[in-house]
Amino acid sequence: xxxxxxxxxxxxxxxxxxxxxxxxxxxxxxxxxxxxxxxxxxxxxxxxxxxxxxxxxxxxxxxxxxxxxxxxxxxxxxxxxxxxxxxxxxxxxxxxxxxxxxxxxxxxxxxxxxx
Amino acid sequence: xxxxxxxxxxxxxxxxxxxxxxxxxxxxxxxxxxxxxxxxxxxxxxxxxxxxxxxxxxxxxxxxxxxxxxxxxxxxxxxxxxxxxxxxxxxxxxxxxxxxxxxxxxxxxxxxxxx
Numbered sequence: 001x002x003x004x005x006x007x008x009x010x011x012x013x014x015x016x017x018x019x020x021x022x023x024x025x026x027x028x029x030x031x032x033x034x035x036x037x038x039x040x041x042x043x044x045x046x047x048x049x050x051x052x053x054x055x056x057x058x059x060x061x062x063x064x065x066x067x068x069x070x071x072x073x074x075x076x077x078x079x080x081x082x083x084x085x086x087x088x089x090x091x092x093x094x095x096x097x098x099x100x101x102x103x104x105x106x107x108x109x110x111x112x113x114x115x
Numbered sequence: 116x117x118x119x120x121x122x123x124x125x126x127x128x129x130x131x132x133x134x135x136x137x138x139x140x141x142x143x144x145x146x147x148x149x150x151x152x153x154x155x156x157x158x159x160x161x162x163x164x165x166x167x168x169x170x171x172x173x174x175x176x177x178x179x180x181x182x183x184x185x186x187x188x189x190x191x192x193x194x195x196x197x198x199x200x201x202x203x204x205x206x207x208x209x210x211x212x213x214x215x216x217x218x219x220x221x222x223x224x225x226x227x228x229x230x
Contacts, residue, residue, distance in 0.1 A: 032215050043119075043205050043221035044158065051216045090157055094215050100171060101215055105157035 002027045002095035004106035012112045013081045021076040021109045023091030032094040033074040034103070035065055039087045050074060061085070081113045118142075119222035121206050127228045130196060136225045138189040138206030146170075146212035147189040148219065149181060150205040158205055164189060165212040196229045203227070 003026045013019045025031055032051055036044040048059025055067045065076045074091060091106040119140045128134050138147065146165045150158035163171035164183040178200075180192040189206055203226055207219040 030215075034218070036221075041224075041226070043121075043223045044207075046218055046220060049216075049218060088155065094217075101213075102160060102171075103219060108155065108157055110155070 002093070002104055004091050004093050004104050006089075006091055006106040006109045008109050009107075010110045010112070012114060015083055015113050015115050016080050019078050019081040019085070019111065019113070021089045021091075021111060023074045023076065023106060024072050025074065025091075025093045026072060027093055027095045031072075031074075033065075033067065034092040034094075035059065035063070035074075035076050036090045036092060036105075037061075037087045038090065038108075044090065047076070083113045083115055086111055086113045119206055119208055119220055121204075121222040121225050123225060124223070125226045125228075127230065128193065128196065129230050130198075132196075133192070133194045135193065136191040136204055136206075136227075138191075138208075138222055139187055140208040140220075140222075141187060142208060142220070143186075144208035144210050144220075145186060146209045146217070147183060148207040148209075149179075149189070149191050150207065150221075152203045152205055152224070154203075162191075163212055170212065193227075196227075198229050201227055201229045 005024045034049045035047040038044045048057050050057050050067045058064045089109045122137045149161040152158045161175045162181045167183045178195045182190040203224045205224045206222040209217045209219045
C-alpha cells in the first residue's frame with residue numbers, strides 16, 4: 001500500500017542546534033516526495049521536493065532534505081534551528097491510487113524550538 | 116507569486132444555513148483542490164478540478180458542492196452541514212494535476228464552525 005510515515009509526533013530541539021524531522025515512505029514506482037510546513041492557523045507552505053537526481057534537496061528558509069532510496073526515507077534537516085521554525089511539518093508523497101495519482105500526506109510532526 | 120487567497124477567514128454557520136467558501140489564484144494554474152483539515156491532522160482531499168472540470172470527488176457528502184466558474188476561481192457551497200464538518204478548509208492550486216512532479220500551493224484556509 002502507498003503510505004507515508006512520520007515516526008515522531010513531536011520533536012523538541014534547542015535554538016541553534018541542528019534539527020531533523022523524519023519521514024519514511026512506501027510506494028510502488030518512482031517516489032515524488034514533498035515537505036510542507038504549517039504555522040498555527042495557517043495553510044500549508046511548500047518547502048521542497050525530490051523528483052530525481054541529487055539526493056540532497058535544498059528548499060526554503062534554509063531547510064534541506066536527504067533522499068535515501070535504500071532506506072526509503074526523506075528526512076528534513078536544518079543546520080541551526082530558529083524559534084520561528086516551530087510549526088507542524090508534513091511529509092508527502094505522490095502515489096497512485098486506483099486510476100489516478102494523489103498526494104498522500106504523513107500524519108505530521110510538531111516541531112518545537114526551545115529558546 | 117505563489118499566492119492562493121481564500122475568503123472568508125472564519126465562518127460560523129448553523130446546520131440549516133447555506134454559505135459559500137471562495138478561493139482564487141492568479142498563477143495560471145490549471146488544477147485546483149479542496150481539502151478538509153482537522154486540528155493537528157493531515158489535510159484530506161475532497162475535490163480536484165483540472166482544466167475547470169471536476170476530476171476527482173473523494174466520496175464527499177452532497178452537502179458539499181464544489182464549483183469552478185473559471186480557471187482562477189474555485190467555490191465550495193455548503194448546505195445543511197453537521198457539527199462534525201467543523202474544520203479548516205484549504206484550497207490549493209497546481210500547474211497540472213496529471214503531472215506526477217506537480218507541486219500544490221495552499222491558501223491560508225477558512226476556519227469553519229458549524230453550530
